[in-house]
Amino acid sequence: RGPSSEALHLGHLIPFMFSKYLQEAFKVPLVIQLTDDEKFTWKNNLSVEETKRLARENARDIIACGFDVTRTFLFSDFDYLGGAFYENMVKIGRCLNYNKAKEMFGFSGEDYIAKLNFPLVQAAPSFASTFPQLFPGKHNIRCLIPCATDQDSYFRMARDFAPPLGYRKPALIKSSFFPALQGVNVKVSASDPNSAIYLTDTAKAIAKKINNNAFSGGKVDKKEHKDLGANLEIDIPFKYLSFFLEDDIELEQIRKEYGQGPKLPEEEKMLTGAVKKRLTQVLTQVVERHRRTRAGVTEELVDAFMAVRPLLPTKPESWESPRGKMKMDDDKLIDESLIDRVKRLTGREPHVFLRRGV
Amino acid sequence: RGPSSEALHLGHLIPFMFSKYLQEAFKVPLVIQLTDDEKFTWKNNLSVEETKRLARENARDIIACGFDVTRTFLFSDFDYLGGAFYENMVKIGRCLNYNKAKEMFGFSGEDYIAKLNFPLVQAAPSFASTFPQLFPGKHNIRCLIPCATDQDSYFRMARDFAPPLGYRKPALIKSSFFPALQGVNVKVSASDPNSAIYLTDTAKAIAKKINNNAFSGGKVDKKEHKDLGANLEIDIPFKYLSFFLEDDIELEQIRKEYGQGPKLPEEEKMLTGAVKKRLTQVLTQVVERHRRTRAGVTEELVDAFMAVRPLLPTKPESWESPRGKMKMDDDKLIDESLIDRVKRLTGREPHVFLRRGV
Incomplete structure (x- = not known):
């Protein structure tokens, strides 16, 4: 480092x-x-x-x-x-x-x-x-x-x-x-605090950054999204979850429900908003746990x-x-x-x- | 070093x-x-x-x-x-x-x-x-x-x-x-042990190196030398004495008696052999004193x-x-x-x- x-x-x-x-x-x-x-x-x-x-x-x-x-x-x-x-x-x-x-x-x-x-x-x-x-x-x-x-x-x-x-x-x-939050081919920039989530960010700041800046691979309208699902290759909320979500079973479930591939019979595709919400929970927990531990160092x-x-x-x-x-x-x-x-x-x-x- | x-x-x-x-x-x-x-x-x-x-x-x-x-x-x-x-x-x-x-x-x-x-x-x-x-x-x-x-x-x-x-x-x-012993424009060479006097040289080796290798600024024959004296600018025995002879009055005396400049009225110019002999004494003393001290380190x-x-x-x-x-x-x-x-x-x-x- x-x-x-x-x-x-x-x-x-x-x-x-x-x-x-x-x-x-x-x-x-x-x-x-x-x-x-x-x-x-x-x-x-x-x-x-x-x-x-x-x-x-x-x-x-x-x-x-x-x-x-x-x-x-x-x-x-x-x-x-x-x-x-x-x-x-x-x-x-x-x-x-x-x-x-x-x-x-x-x-x-x-x-x-x-x-x-x-x-x-x-x-x-x-x-x-x-x-x-x-x-x-x-x-x-x-x-x-x-x-x-x-x-x-x-x-x-x-x-x-x-x-x-x-x-x-x-x-x-x-x-x-x-x-970076802005997309898979964007590098985190020190001069743009919105490009990354810092260990010093508050829960509110994390939610705001994810909602406003995290690049979505979801489709342009709800109808198309329900039929086709999000492109996970470019979807930042899903990418971030793949780094930080501990539970692999849940991650696989999100992959199916949110991503491309055959539409499941009984349900509609999961929307970007729900994935962002889950990511906000996960990252808030990671950052808060880190801050508590760091205070004890x-x-x-x-x-x-x-x-x-x-x-x-x-x-x-x-x-x-x-x-x-x-x-x-x-x-x-x-x-x-x-x-x-x-x-x-x-x-x-x-x-x-x-x-x-x- | x-x-x-x-x-x-x-x-x-x-x-x-x-x-x-x-x-x-x-x-x-x-x-x-x-x-x-x-x-x-x-x-x-x-x-x-x-x-x-x-x-x-x-x-x-x-x-x-x-x-x-x-x-x-x-x-x-x-x-x-x-x-x-x-x-x-x-x-x-x-x-x-x-x-x-x-x-x-x-x-x-x-x-x-x-x-x-x-x-x-x-x-x-x-x-x-x-x-x-x-x-x-x-x-x-x-x-x-x-x-x-x-x-x-x-x-x-x-x-x-x-x-x-x-x-x-x-x-x-x-x-x-x-x-180097060979002359004022020669660099001491690690591959030629005769180019320098080492702290490990014996008294005999020092005398031999000085007699055989130390470049003299003396003249080609005794007569010319007696009239003109040695060229101290290129004379290695004198150069070495100027580094190691502690007594400045003696060094000045050698400069006059051995070097160029007006011949002194009552005496003849000092010969290279005598200067080499004095240098041998001085360097042998330096080296032996060094060796004794080093043994106590x-x-x-x-x-x-x-x-x-x-x-x-x-x-x-x-x-x-x-x-x-x-x-x-x-x-x-x-x-x-x-x-x-x-x-x-x-x-x-x-x-x-x-x-x-x-």
């Missing part, structure tokens, strides 16, 4: 909710990087002090997602970078030349050299040896990175350079695009998450692949056994959680 | 001897950076572990120069960089773009991006705020950097960017070129120098400029008052120590 503002919106929460699910299911150690240096480098209006303050504010929102303090390390680049972290940066930096970096990250000759440095900072946490204090004696644990698609280049680079450095390639799980708790100390190991699984000494195929982005383990440990189909943000 | 080999030669000692003199005269805190990351980045055959080992070996040679442990902090980039150091790096990195860096440091598109990062690492220690633990509450002490001329670009950059960052420009004192002492802790402040002078609240002219490389202070505190003419390595 690059801390560039105080107020997070719901899209920011997706990778954290997903990571929290994985940590709970597999009892895995988790490292969360706050790239305050990135924000300082990219945004000329921010001071170092301000990015560090925002990092701490963001940390409270992240902690409020419910992470296990005994298995989670949250750090600011400005505070933690050095020692083993810096060694890995420089090692990676000796694999990549400027021409290639330009191509990979779109840098130009006018860009500050601090920007060229940043890919190394972002890639270094892909390797457990960056955190010798967290994983004592375990320098080569494979790392799984849940991230948004726009962060792909950094970790593809980390994968490319893992073999020459003698490290295991990190695995990636990429979060699908979380759209004390400064001491933030310090505890940011303290450099050994993390509890994975239990009951060992650090090793469940396939034991079998050779892993480093070119598969997701270890196949993950799907099996989800089934075995949770008793649920993987789509139940993989749907959210994957 | 970039640690790329175990054995230091005499040229390496010059800035340290000079810094030690300054520390003793002014009771100033001193920070010594070991750029192990630079050496790793530039030299493909070195591992991180090896550069760190070499840094520690070099540290013992540096400590043996006689620094005051209560006022000296010696650090490896790999170990210390982070926190405040890294903040300053990124701040400087937001002042410089790639095109400019290319021009200043001669980088090409084929260069590793870790090289682009390095100027920031080298420049950050010019500012006291990089070391908040060493100088608590004193974030804007002016820094004086004794360095070799080839390091000029890094610190000129630091001077250029000090004002926009709100820092005081560091001052530079540049060491003149320490030539324990691992614990290295740890003490590298410990992060507040340094003793300057005594009896305060941290402020002796001219008090007078505005300093940041565009003068050397604070004028330095010359006056040398006279007042040491009772000697500044050239006595400024001659060595300035």
